[in-house]
Amino acid sequence: MKRWLIPVVIVVPIILAVGWLLWFSPWLAVTQVQVTVSSAAEVAGPLTPDEVSAVSEVQTGTPLLRVDTGAVEQRIAALPAVESVAVSRSWPDAIVIDVVRRTPVALVASSSGYDVVDATGAVIRSVAAIEGDLPIVRATGDGVGAAVTVARELPEEIRRKVVGIEASTRNDVTLLLRNGSEVMWGSAQDGAFKARVLQTLFQVDAKYYDVSAPGVPATSDTPRP
Secondary structure: OOOOHHOOOOOOHHHHHHHHHOOOOOEEEOOOEEEEOEEEEHHOOOOOOHHHHHHOOOOOOHHHHHHOOHHHHHHHHOOOOOEEEEEEEEEEEEEEEEEEEOOOOEEEEEOOOEEEEEOOOOOEEEOOOOOOOEEEEOOOOOOOHHHHHHHOOOOOOHHHOOEEEEOOOOOEEEEEEOOOOEEEEEEEOOHHHHHHHHHHOOOOOOOOOOOOOOOOOEEOOOOOO
């Protein structure tokens, strides 16, 4: 036998064996799908590992190398409650799926009830009646985006005081507080500055607070004309 044939005779069968092992062998096939789902507020609705596993469509017995992890991620990412998902292989026999859920920031009033939305305005789910203690957004037109942006950026200590957010344009966002007072927030710009100013204004017991121009804030017991 020629010397150059010796490596071929040895190497080719090894390559074929490895290829068969990775692509066809039941020894490196899926026997389990491991799913972890991050926690979320109850108002976000349920999302169980079993639901995610079903949507993934990963079949046990499929060789790991033949599982299209990108396609699995796309199917799971299409779920409204999912913010992000990572799918990986765990040799020798598992597919690992890590899901991060969307975080609800507000309920947006709709014709059929309320949409639970996250910080991007994505609808997580729709509910017929108010659930949880999220701010209720009642807005129209460009006001919807502005109101959701404000809801997203509110510090927790202020968000706890807010029962509703109204807006008809991007420049007239109003916060309705649980104690019956109102805050004229204005546009969604300068949110962090407005929040700091409002915290200072809360030292005054007033019916109306105005931080729409945070450099010249105001308080009053009568609405603006």
